[in-house]
Amino acid sequence: MRMVLLVILSISLASAATSYLGKLSAGDTLGGVDYVPSETDLLLGFGDNASEEISTLAQNGDPGVRIRAYRALGSLSDEYSMKTLKQTIEQYNSAIGGVDVLYLRAAIEAIASRGAQQGYFDQLISHPLPDVRAEVARALADGEYDQETEQKLRLQRSRETVTWVKWEIEKSLLAWTSSP
Numbered sequence: 656m657r658m659v660l661l662v663i664l665s666i667s668l669a670s671a672a673t674s675y676l677g678k679l680s681a682g683d684t685l686g687g688v689d690y691v692p693s694e695t696d697l698l699l700g701f702g703d704n705a706s707e708e709i710s711t712l713a714q715n716g717d718p719g720v721r722i723r724a725y726r727a728l729g730s731l732s733d734e735y736s737m738k739t740l741k742q743t744i745e746q747y748n749s750a751i752g753g754v755d756v757l758y759l760r761a762a763i764e765a766i767a768s769r770g771a772q773q774g775y776f777d778q779l780i781s782h783p784l785p786d787v788r789a790e791v792a793r794a795l796a797d798g799e800y801d802q803e804t805e806q807k808l809r810l811q812r813s814r815e816t817v818t819w820v821k822w823e824i825e826k827s828l829l830a831w832t833s834s835p
Contacts, residue, residue: 685712685723691768694730706735713739718754722761729765740766744775751783760790767794780807785817792823796830805831 684700685692697705709731713724725743728736740762747759759779766775776791788811795808808824815821 685709685720685727691726691730694732697727697730706731706733706739710736710739713743718757722754722757725758725761726765729768732769737766737769741775744779748778748782750787756784756787759787763787763790763794767797770798774804777804777807780804780811781814785820788815788817789820789823792820792827796823796827800831 684697692700697709701708706728709724709727713721713728715721725740728740743758743762744766747755747762750756750759763776763779776794779787779791782788782791792808795804800808805828808828812821812824812828815824
């Protein structure tokens with residue numbers, strides 16, 4: 656009898672959670688500014704078309720939701736979300752101000768979270784904005800890159816005039832050379 660009640664309670668809770676999640680807005684599902692939902696959370700909140708729906712949110716609407724959507728795409732392990740992130744970097748790679756820079760940084764962070772740094776950031780290593788250069792250095796510190804990228808980083812380090820960006824580049828180089 657107890658087992659039957661537990662099963663009924665579990666089903667009721669699962670049903671209630673699904674019902675509640677279905678009522679959440681995109682902003683609720685994507686979470687707060689500093690929160691990146693897991694792939695499971697995104698699939699629960701958006702369903703089977705999570706990549707397409709989140710990509711649409713990333714390209715249209717409120718800047719806060721867009722930034723969170725770009726970051727959330729890094730949690731999804733499909734090609735559609737990666738394609739959106741690549742397009743975002745291509746679209747905003749020359750951004751030098753405003754919210755466009757935030758979109759670019761969010762896409763960099765999302766790609767880095769997937770461990771897919773190789774070849775995506777080479778053109779951004781010498782970006783005019785120190786925030787973008789630092790974001791790229793942090794992204795590269797989390798993964799592996801080839802000798803050509805290492806040479807570009809070393810060249811940028813020698814040219815870098817912003818101390819904290821130079822430090823981020825140095826940390827990236829140290830992480831890469833000290834990894835097995």
